[in-house]
Amino acid sequence: MTLSPVRSFSAVVLLSALAACTSRNSSSPNSRAAPPSSEAAPLFRFHVDFWANLNQVLLHEALVPRPLWEGPKSLKNRHVVQTDTLGPSDAAQWHEAIAYYDSHFTTHNLFDHFVGAMPALLAVSSSQNPPTTTDLNEEWRRSLLLAGPIYRTHFWPEHERKDRAYIEGIRPLLAAHGAWFANRLVAVFGMPLPTDSIDVEVTPAVPPFGGFTQGEPPYTPPHAAQITLSSEDPNFTGDTGVEMVFHEASHLLVGRVQEKLEASAKGQGRKLPPRFWHDLIFYTAGHLARDRFGPSYVPFAERPASRLFQGENDPSLAILKREWQPYLDGRVTMDAAVAAMVASLPN
Ligand SMILES: [Zn+2]
Structure with a gap:
């Protein structure tokens, strides 16, 4: 937060x-x-x-x-x-x-x-x-x-x-994984730590x-x-702790994508859910953690006990998987991903 x-x-x-x-x-x-x-x-x-x-x-x-x-x-x-x-x-x-x-x-x-x-x-x-x-x-x-x-x-x-x-x-976990997470997050969000x-x-x-x-x-x-x-x-603590530390650090980095989301929503005449940017940083740190720790790692926000995303059919999670993940995979630009996410929002 x-x-x-x-x-x-x-x-x-x-x-x-x-x-x-x-x-x-x-x-x-x-x-x-x-x-x-x-x-x-x-x-x-x-x-x-x-x-x-x-x-x-x-x-x-x-x-x-x-x-x-x-x-x-x-x-x-x-x-x-x-x-x-x-x-x-x-x-x-x-x-x-x-x-x-x-x-x-x-x-x-x-x-x-x-x-x-x-x-x-x-x-x-x-x-x-x-x-x-x-x-x-x-x-x-x-x-x-x-x-x-x-x-x-x-x-x-x-x-x-x-x-x-x-x-x-x-x-020791931050010593082992921290530089990797920091560099990936800075590249994803295009903002400096x-x-x-x-x-x-x-x-x-x-x-x-x-x-x-x-x-x-x-x-x-x-x-x-x-x-x-x-x-x-x-x-x-543990691997989840590493994800959560970098979830927290992502709060420092979210400004650029948040501005783009707001501008795109205005341009497309759609209303951004108030916490969508926060879902996005949860998703991002969680899926970077999965890349780092292996496919059996379940991102924190996607665990039922976390009560953040409401299961696989959660509307924000579905949009992030479909439209933001391609950006994380390096297949589309941030602008294209933002426009696609906003276009998927209910009016
Ligand atoms: Zn947070």
Whole structure:
């Protein structure tokens, strides 16, 4: 999930896709260590940060389903903290912090808030307090400060350990396959990835889908590329995890094809389904994963459990298979594929 980029770029960059893992530097938290001049920047630079973890955990705990409530799809019905071991005063403080999230966020309004608040959460080390900003208002910040000491004592050590274990697990897969995926996606979408590493924040839960991406070319603040991933959602591990990491990275690259889809729909007098571009990036990363991992690999969105495409007869999936796959196979141009997809849409 992400903001959708709007600019078009035709430059293609080739990237080394070794994955690095760093702690943020507390004195200059968002600066990135310059890579050795003889090497390309690693494609991903992983981070595990206290305040970003706490924020995602509070959000997830507030959204975990209860009767008549639509919860997150990722880690559905699963808490990532056990609060029954907390003493009464800690429990009361924790639940007071959760109450802020409960009353302000739903599975539908997260991204506008979180994209803006993320810089403040990442700007300080775990021993400092995040600043109040336009996006991270005083009441929200107060909830974080209320929950902070409880989180630090009871939950953070295990979450930090699991986040780092997740990174160690995905790192060799990205080292083996990342450059291939990056180069294919850049060629397919005709947009550049950042020349510097993409920062990836790892936290136990990332509601509602397990991951989200912000940023767009030219990737300078406030458009810097940033992916946030769940360390406990099994869909982000193994080969599927590689597909999902590159699904997230595809959010950075979709602007050009999205513009073409919109222009073609206008020209042909047809209405684009609002999430068609998202179906397209799911399809693309999924079918690249199938090319890479072999024909027995089922793209994530096409698994019934994912509840994304509604079976083989899903209208968007049928259009993508018939009209977009030829472009992925190098048999038609992007413009021709876009025109054919739009012509297939219901009026
Ligand atoms: Zn997405």
